[in-house]
Amino acid sequence: MSHATTAYARLKDRFARIALIGEAQAMLHWDAAAVMPPGGAAARGEQLATLAGLAHELLTAPALADDLAQAEAEGEWDAANLALMRQAQSRATALPTALVEASSCANAACETVWREARAASDFARVRPFLEEVVRLQRETAAALAAVTGLAPYDALMEGYQRGITAADVEPVFAAYEGFLAEALPRAEERQARRPAALRPEGPFPAAAQEALCREMAGRAGLDFAHARLDRSLHPFCGGTPTDVRITTRYDEANLASALLGVLHETGHALYERGLPPAWARQPVGEAAGMAAHESQSLIIEMQACRSDAFLRFIGPRLQAAFGGPAAPYAAENLSGLWRRVERGFIRVDADELTYPAHVILRFRLERALIGGDLAVADLPGAWNDGFATLLGLTPPDDARGCLQDIHWHDGAFGYFPSYTLGAMAAAQLMRAARAGLPDLDAALAEGDLSPLTGWLRERVHAQGSRLGFQDLLRAATGKPLDPSDFTAHLTERYL
Amino acid sequence: MSHATTAYARLKDRFARIALIGEAQAMLHWDAAAVMPPGGAAARGEQLATLAGLAHELLTAPALADDLAQAEAEGEWDAANLALMRQAQSRATALPTALVEASSCANAACETVWREARAASDFARVRPFLEEVVRLQRETAAALAAVTGLAPYDALMEGYQRGITAADVEPVFAAYEGFLAEALPRAEERQARRPAALRPEGPFPAAAQEALCREMAGRAGLDFAHARLDRSLHPFCGGTPTDVRITTRYDEANLASALLGVLHETGHALYERGLPPAWARQPVGEAAGMAAHESQSLIIEMQACRSDAFLRFIGPRLQAAFGGPAAPYAAENLSGLWRRVERGFIRVDADELTYPAHVILRFRLERALIGGDLAVADLPGAWNDGFATLLGLTPPDDARGCLQDIHWHDGAFGYFPSYTLGAMAAAQLMRAARAGLPDLDAALAEGDLSPLTGWLRERVHAQGSRLGFQDLLRAATGKPLDPSDFTAHLTERYL
Numbered sequence: 002m003s004h005a006t007t008a009y010a011r012l013k014d015r016f017a018r019i020a021l022i023g024e025a026q027a028m029l030h031w032d033a034a035a036v037m038p039p040g041g042a043a044a045r046g047e048q049l050a051t052l053a054g055l056a057h058e059l060l061t062a063p064a065l066a067d068d069l070a071q072a073e074a075e076g077e078w079d080a081a082n083l084a085l086m087r088q089a090q091s092r093a094t095a096l097p098t099a100l101v102e103a104s105s106c107a108n109a110a111c112e113t114v115w116r117e118a119r120a121a122s123d124f125a126r127v128r129p130f131l132e133e134v135v136r137l138q139r140e141t142a143a144a145l146a147a148v149t150g151l152a153p154y155d156a157l158m159e160g161y162q163r164g165i166t167a168a169d170v171e172p173v174f175a176a177y178e179g180f181l182a183e184a185l186p187r188a189e190e191r192q193a194r195r196p197a198a199l200r201p202e203g204p205f206p207a208a209a210q211e212a213l214c215r216e217m218a219g220r221a222g223l224d225f226a227h228a229r230l231d232r233s234l235h236p237f238c239g240g241t242p243t244d245v246r247i248t249t250r251y252d253e254a255n256l257a258s259a260l261l262g263v264l265h266e267t268g269h270a271l272y273e274r275g276l277p278p279a280w281a282r283q284p285v286g287e288a289a290g291m292a293a294h295e296s297q298s299l300i301i302e303m304q305a306c307r308s309d310a311f312l313r314f315i316g317p318r319l320q321a322a323f324g325g326p327a328a329p330y331a332a333e334n335l336s337g338l339w340r341r342v343e344r345g346f347i348r349v350d351a352d353e354l355t356y357p358a359h360v361i362l363r364f365r366l367e368r369a370l371i372g373g374d375l376a377v378a379d380l381p382g383a384w385n386d387g388f389a390t391l392l393g394l395t396p397p398d399d400a401r402g403c404l405q406d407i408h409w410h411d412g413a414f415g416y417f418p419s420y421t422l423g424a425m426a427a428a429q430l431m432r433a434a435r436a437g438l439p440d441l442d443a444a445l446a447e448g449d450l451s452p453l454t455g456w457l458r459e460r461v462h463a464q465g466s467r468l469g470f471q472d473l474l475r476a477a478t479g480k481p482l483d484p485s486d487f488t489a490h491l492t493e494r495y496l
Numbered sequence: 497m498s499h500a501t502t503a504y505a506r507l508k509d510r511f512a513r514i515a516l517i518g519e520a521q522a523m524l525h526w527d528a529a530a531v532m533p534p535g536g537a538a539a540r541g542e543q544l545a546t547l548a549g550l551a552h553e554l555l556t557a558p559a560l561a562d563d564l565a566q567a568e569a570e571g572e573w574d575a576a577n578l579a580l581m582r583q584a585q586s587r588a589t590a591l592p593t594a595l596v597e598a599s600s601c602a603n604a605a606c607e608t609v610w611r612e613a614r615a616a617s618d619f620a621r622v623r624p625f626l627e628e629v630v631r632l633q634r635e636t637a638a639a640l641a642a643v644t645g646l647a648p649y650d651a652l653m654e655g656y657q658r659g660i661t662a663a664d665v666e667p668v669f670a671a672y673e674g675f676l677a678e679a680l681p682r683a684e685e686r687q688a689r690r691p692a693a694l695r696p697e698g699p700f701p702a703a704a705q706e707a708l709c710r711e712m713a714g715r716a717g718l719d720f721a722h723a724r725l726d727r728s729l730h731p732f733c734g735g736t737p738t739d740v741r742i743t744t745r746y747d748e749a750n751l752a753s754a755l756l757g758v759l760h761e762t763g764h765a766l767y768e769r770g771l772p773p774a775w776a777r778q779p780v781g782e783a784a785g786m787a788a789h790e791s792q793s794l795i796i797e798m799q800a801c802r803s804d805a806f807l808r809f810i811g812p813r814l815q816a817a818f819g820g821p822a823a824p825y826a827a828e829n830l831s832g833l834w835r836r837v838e839r840g841f842i843r844v845d846a847d848e849l850t851y852p853a854h855v856i857l858r859f860r861l862e863r864a865l866i867g868g869d870l871a872v873a874d875l876p877g878a879w880n881d882g883f884a885t886l887l888g889l890t891p892p893d894d895a896r897g898c899l900q901d902i903h904w905h906d907g908a909f910g911y912f913p914s915y916t917l918g919a920m921a922a923a924q925l926m927r928a929a930r931a932g933l934p935d936l937d938a939a940l941a942e943g944d945l946s947p948l949t950g951w952l953r954e955r956v957h958a959q960g961s962r963l964g965f966q967d968l969l970r971a972a973t974g975k976p977l978d979p980s981d982f983t984a985h986l987t988e989r990y991l
Contacts, residue, residue, distance in 0.1 A: 025543045028524060028527060029520060036724065038722055038739055040719070041736070044738045048523070052517075052520060055517075226533055226534050227533055227536065228535075229531065240536075241536070244540070
């Protein structure tokens with residue numbers, strides 16, 4: 002920091018240092034999920050807590066606050082960067098170091114126990130750990146609410162996606178609940194009238210699936226000189242912009258789950274890879290938020306790779322990889338398999354029509370948990386009741402109910418709405434991309450995603466966090482979030 | 497730190513925090529060597545430099561110095577812990593943060609280029625990077641010399657093994673050079689009179705080698721709930737005491753190199769696993785130094801696993817794993833293969849008789865590099881001259897000369913003597929263990945290393961850093977380092 006002569010230049014150095022600690026954390030998180038032996042979990046929790054505490058101390062140091070008070074920045078990017086620095090610092094100063102470290106420890110401990118609890122479908126085992134996580138998240142939310150002027154749950158949401166509150170989300174979700182109540186029975190009816198799709202015959206060896214996943218991720222633009230593909234219980238995209246780490250899990254009875262999951266994570270990875278290098282490790286050089294991130298994974302997985310055009314390309318590749326007759330790999334048949342609407346218990350297996358119902362349930366429950374209107378002990382019951390109301394089914398056990406997701410057990414509250422906001426943004430971006438790129442579907446039919454990813458790189462990835470979610474969409478598509486593009490897409494594809 | 501009420505208790509918290517940063521660094525080092533895509537190297541260098549800088553700042557903070565000035569500790573372990581804290585702090589305060597960060601960056605950059613330079617046997621490619629590393633190491637040595645009162649090279653050595661100086665090492669090495677000049681021709685002559693050993697026929701598939709390595713490491717006591725075995729260019733043992741990471745490389749034409757390498761790294765790993773948990777993350781809970789560490793790898797690899805007794809056990813296991821006729825796997829034949837004396841260019845492939853010559857060469861060269869008596873540009877020539885003097889051979893290229901080892905290219909100067917001090921200590925410990933455990937060789941003949949590893953755990957591993965190298969040997973064997981146990985072992989095995 003010795004060479005920086007202005008307050009803003011010093012701040013850039015300070016934030017770069019904090020970002021580098023974040024990169025170390027990202028790698029240790031990946032390691033814990035993908036390769037760490039179980040005996041390393043306790044120490045890993047302490048390592049991550051220590052790094053979180055150090056980053057927090059740097060961000061809340063008086064000298065950084067002094068620089069923020071003096072700093073001036075000219076130009077759109079620098080001004081946005083400085084504003085994001087101020088926001089990050091004010092959120093961080095709201096939280097005492099002891100709370101940050103306690104949360105990191107509690108999250109790591111809970112996540113470890115959750116892995117066993119989910120395997121055994123034993124909510125009681127994880128309950129005390131989750132209670133501690135929720136207790137600390139409530140404390141965090143209250144502290145953030147006090148400095149941001151937001152409601153406690155909104156203050157947590159802001160940590161994942163700037164500029165969106167529960168009050169914005171509620172009507173969008175309520176409207177979707179109404180749309181779904183009408184659309185779901187119609188889609189099921191239409192589906193029932195069609196001949197049943199043929200299932201390709203397995204098993205599909207994990208090694209062959211992995212080779213295909215690697216090829217398809219590469220074809221979508223992922224450069225393995227800067228990326229890895231590994232296995233973990235809960236697929237994710239982690240790492241850093243120059244070293245992204247995506248993971249998946251292989252089901253040898255199902256050729257689609259890993260492949261489409263990897264294409265999904267590849268969408269996330271391309272976003273990280275495409276962030277503006279000139280702003281690396283600065284707040285404005287980060288992705289624009291979790292809803293923006295999810296729009297990038299879903300536009301690849303749902304909009305592009307499940308399109309009629311791409312199905313025509315992928316079918317013969319699947320047959321070449323796994324053998325057997327051609328009929329199950331015909332595009333029309335794959336569309337019956339991969340765009341099948343089905344009420345199910347598991348969010349990550351849900352089709353795009355029912356997926357928002359899973360999110361709406363979690364949004365309501367986590368808001369109640371943070372608001373103190375729901376006790377952790379009552380979560381399984383509340384989950385099952387809400388699920389029955391939204392999708393007409395009652396989970397047979399907690400593994401297929403409230404234990405299925407890692408998020409809450411890892412301390413992530415306020416994240417879930419991003420999935421559906423991202424799905425809506427993906428539909429809106431795809432519609433705009435199609436309008437701007439008349440040959441987009443012809444390219445997809447040849448397995449060429451580069452027109453789409455090039456369009457996204459320029460309009461989304463390279464923008465970093467310069468724009469908030471709504472402004473980003475406005476600049477890319479000409480309008481702020483418009484959920485009707487999503488329902489129009491669903492209507493066209495399913496009704 | 498808020499709950500610690502005495503200066504010493506606060507120091508324990510401070511050092512635990514510093515140790516946790518070190519654990520994060522250890523994991524990132526492992527990742528870089530074992531799994532990182534090449535495109536992640538630049539960012540990794542910056543991440544490691546940042547963590548090194550943070551740890552250094554914590555260790556040199558005025559508040560820590562104040563606590564050290566006030567702290568009192570009762571009891572042998574606490575007193576030793578406090579003394580080690582004082583030593584660590586005084587070494588660290590000698591080094592400005594900028595120098596520590598510059599070294600970490602320069603080391604990472606040099607190591608990356610070295611991987612290419614070694615592959616291409618192109619010293620010129622790495623030379624400017626190594627010059628920068630050496631320049632910063634000289635600066636480091638000078639700064640440490642000023643506070644420790646040691647000579648610059650000795651001050652670096654102390655960072656790897658306390659209580660040993662070049663003046664201690666020189667006569668031991670000079671005596672060994674004399675022993676070798678006489679013993680090597682005799683051993684070669686004796687070997688030449690015997691029938692040539694039969695080579696088991698390969699190839700030995702890497703997957704089968706890996707399975708065997710994993711089984712043998714487990715048999716030696718490595719618990720894979722707290723360990724991993726992976727691949728890297730330069731085998732090493734990294735990670736943390738509850739999550740040790742060992743690596744190896746597989747040569748499909750040679751069944752022994754990976755297996756014996758893994759047994760070697762397992763010796764290191766058992767030391768880390770056996771450190772006293774009550775003193776985890778405290779200076780006194782660490783291993784006693786690099787020579788002590790090497791004694792633990794070599795006692796497993798060289799003393800135990802190349803003993804007549806163990807060869808009788810391992811032969812049939814090898815035949816079962818790789819097939820072919822039994823004759824090459826007979827103990828007598830394996831001893832001809834695995835205890836073959838051969839003047840060669842590569843240190844890590846050297847037999848235990850000629851290995852010290854490799855170390856003596858490096859000791860002399862690195863001392864001259866640090867002392868300013870040798871320029872990096874002159875290193876290849878000096879290497880080749882010295883090698884010819886010690887072993888009568890001239891390396892045909894730098895890949896088989898001064899480019900072969902990672903150490904200097906990663907900034908490690910003063911480390912090399914530890915290999916031979918460790919070999920000598922291993923012989924001394926083995927002799928004492930045999931005296932104390934009359935059934936040791938009978939157990940080895942059944943592939944049972946537990947009597948030996950149990951003896952080591954109690955006398956070496958569980959001692960942490962409570963004792964210096966000489967006192968540790970005195971407590972375990974009844975005398976300080978006695979190189980005659982090593983030459984006696986070599987005489988018995990080779991002459």
